Amino acid sequence: MIRVTLLDGSARDVEEGTSFLEVAEGISPRLAKTAVCARWNGELHDLREPVPGDGALAVIGPGEPEALETLRHTASHIMAQAIKRQFPKVRLGIGPAIEEGFYYDLDLPTPLVEEDLEKIATGMREVIAADLPITRKDLSKAEARALFEKRGETYKLELLEDIEGETVSVYEQGEFVDLCRGPHLRSTGALRADAVKLLSIAGAYWRGDEKRPMLQRVYGTAWEKAKDLEQYLWRLEEAAKRDHRKVGKELDLFSIHEEGGAGLICWHPKGARLRRTIEEFWYAEHDRRGYEIVATPHIGKEQLWTISGHLGFYRENMYSPMDIDGVDYFIKPMNCPYQILIYKTRTHSYRELPMRMAELGTVYRYERSGVLHGLLRVRGFTIDDGHIFCRPDQVDEEIRSVYDFAVGMLTTFGFREFDIYLATRPHAGKAVGEPERWEQATAALRAALDARGLPYKVDDGGGAFYGPKIDIKVKDTLGRPWQCSTIQFDFNLPERFDMTYIGEDGAEHRPYMVHRALLGSLERFIGCLIEQYGGAFPVWLAPVQAVVIPIADRHNEYAANLALHLRDAGLRAQVDDSGERMNSKIRAAQLNKVPYMLVVGDREAESEGASVRLRTGEDKGTMKLDLFLQTAKGIIDSKSLEVWAA
RNA sequence: GCCCGUGUAGCUCAGUAGGUAGAGCACCCCCUUGGUAAGGGGGAGGUCAUCGGUUCGACUCCGAUCGCGGGCUCCA
Numbered sequence: 030m031i032r033v034t035l036l037d038g039s040a041r042d043v044e045e046g047t048s049f050l051e052v053a054e055g056i057s058p059r060l061a062k063t064a065v066c067a068r069w070n071g072e073l074h075d076l077r078e079p080v081p082g083d084g085a086l087a088v089i090g091p092g093e094p095e096a097l098e099t100l101r102h103t104a105s106h107i108m109a110q111a112i113k114r115q116f117p118k119v120r121l122g123i124g125p126a127i128e129e130g131f132y133y134d135l136d137l138p139t140p141l142v143e144e145d146l147e148k149i150a151t152g153m154r155e156v157i158a159a160d161l162p163i164t165r166k167d168l169s170k171a172e173a174r175a176l177f178e179k180r181g182e183t184y185k186l187e188l189l190e191d192i193e194g195e196t197v198s199v200y201e202q203g204e205f206v207d208l209c210r211g212p213h214l215r216s217t218g219a220l221r222a223d224a225v226k227l228l229s230i231a232g233a234y235w236r237g238d239e240k241r242p243m244l245q246r247v248y249g250t251a252w253e254k255a256k257d258l259e260q261y262l263w264r265l266e267e268a269a270k271r272d273h274r275k276v277g278k279e280l281d282l283f284s285i286h287e288e289g290g291a292g293l294i295c296w297h298p299k300g301a302r303l304r305r306t307i308e309e310f311w312y313a314e315h316d317r318r319g320y321e322i323v324a325t326p327h328i329g330k331e332q333l334w335t336i337s338g339h340l341g342f343y344r345e346n347m348y349s350p351m352d353i354d355g356v357d358y359f360i361k362p363m364n365c366p367y368q369i370l371i372y373k374t375r376t377h378s379y380r381e382l383p384m385r386m387a388e389l390g391t392v393y394r395y396e397r398s399g400v401l402h403g404l405l406r407v408r409g410f411t412i413d414d415g416h417i418f419c420r421p422d423q424v425d426e427e428i429r430s431v432y433d434f435a436v437g438m439l440t441t442f443g444f445r446e447f448d449i450y451l452a453t454r455p456h457a458g459k460a461v462g463e464p465e466r467w468e469q470a471t472a473a474l475r476a477a478l479d480a481r482g483l484p485y486k487v488d489d490g491g492g493a494f495y496g497p498k499i500d501i502k503v504k505d506t507l508g509r510p511w512q513c514s515t516i517q518f519d520f521n522l523p524e525r526f527d528m529t530y531i532g533e534d535g536a537e538h539r540p541y542m543v544h545r546a547l548l549g550s551l552e553r554f555i556g557c558l559i560e561q562y563g564g565a566f567p568v569w570l571a572p573v574q575a576v577v578i579p580i581a582d583r584h585n586e587y588a589a590n591l592a593l594h595l596r597d598a599g600l601r602a603q604v605d606d607s608g609e610r611m612n613s614k615i616r617a618a619q620l621n622k623v624p625y626m627l628v629v630g631d632r633e634a635e636s637e638g639a640s641v642r643l644r645t646g647e648d649k650g651t652m653k654l655d656l657f658l659q660t661a662k663g664i665i666d667s668k669s670l671e672v673w674a675a
Numbered sequence: 676g677c678c679c680g681u682g683u684a685g686c687u688c689a690g691u692a693g694g695u696a697g698a699g700c701a702c703c704c705c706c707u708u709g710g711u712a713a714g715g716g717g718g719a720g721g722u723c724a725u726c727g728g729u730u731c732g733a734c735u736c737c738g739a740u741c742g743c744g745g746g747c748u749c750c751a
Contacts, residue, residue, distance in 0.1 A: 232677065397676050406751090
């Protein structure tokens, strides 16, 4: 007998060989009817599998994340089946469920085109309508090998070799068989045809390796109900509207030029204004927290990059050298070497540590053309780059304060969702520095994370070769994570540059070095900001905070004076004295997402006031200028995400 | 870099079985001076990404290059 513990804590004993489904039936026939898969001791299993031994069982029904994952995995099989019917020569790669859908990688002699998606979708509807039972079979590796050899599925054979253990499972539905761990739905008809949609075709290297064949990947999405699919598609549309490349053009923030070069950003006046506001805030915060601001050159001699090791380990991201008086100079891909040179200009006492140095340093890195993406992935960018040089006993405190600084910064800008990673020592001996230092450094990072209680994931072995790190990513509207903050230990550069400080004992010691960027790069960060707000920035960031709108030309003078007054008070204000009608001016300001529109006509000129309209569409009515200024300044100074105070 | 797609006025997009192009917005001019999301009229603006090939003739077909988009890989 096997003892199965249920969710409510009760237990029941079942015969060996009993399937999860049978257990579910024993609990309640209704549960069994809607059940999708089983979670057994924390692992997902197919309902048809026999219970392997004593353990805890949760029967997963609709509405749970695992159910959606199972359904998507089945959708990918159904798609593969439909594709195989249309293109018998296809060889299958892998076809997993992903965050919001599924894909299947295929090797096809001819490229798929958009129209093929519709045909494949039709084929899928047929498979779903046929309601083919999905069965699971355990095979020995030899049996499986024979099966996939017969079918010419060379990629499956390769996968088979990498699976540990002697038996593998395959899933069958009608004529379709796939090597698969499962779990799956019970029949193809369990998927709703109106809740599935094929989205796109893309290229993908077999097993992500560019030395291997390029396969074709078909992306799709699948949901429990048609309504869920609709909602998802609506979300995609909304996200597209906020795309920073589109919004950046509409709001006249930045441009990229074919003549200038891919991945190189030109900031227009309004984008530059936004950037400057961020920089000013950034400088103020760094002053407050005891950073020394520095500035370093854009190019440096080969010698510098040899000492730093960049020419050894970072060369492929660096641009070709330029010859200056017979010496090779390189455009900097990082700021750290120069900051270290600054540190090294004199001896340092243990008393003056920690030393915190920072700059908005513009670097250039070679990125392959295919990865460039608006502001989010560029070739020239400005890192808000800081380096902390400290004693071992100061590390904990420094890490904690940098971490708080980073989270506080991102929070001020209105980001609420973070993915936090702790990346630890790389395996296979690819790390520099003694293991004890790694342990201490990793412990310091972990302690900072634990102290703040935000959830984080451990990226085992994901650290740089020179030290462990914390990465903080924010999510854009498409749900794509973008790395902003990073806090990285460095055991490498202090050695290479022979950095020292004089300790209490009068002897030379090696300082600890921490690289940190809070916003990441200004380009990427602004890209994220644009998407976060769809261009309707918090008032303190808005490139133009107020537009004064004269109703008729005779109000232009009053409007100009008003704008002057606002600018004196520190607001970024403009007058719209174009010959347009008031309605048209309001529309223009609205489309530019200007937070405040101050309409002025005879009444306002008379009363020394303005009629205040917010970009939310709200009309606050006519008010004295002072009252408006007071409220607006309150919003701006507090960096509120609201446009108006209640 | 690789796979697929794509590139027409400042912007968003039509268009041609291959015979050198059109709209709306924006811009300029004129009329209108209007109370909370587009007043009316007129005008100017394009070697149809670039280079090469096929053709009597290419914006249209083919190739290459560059850019852009969706992915793969990589990163701030």
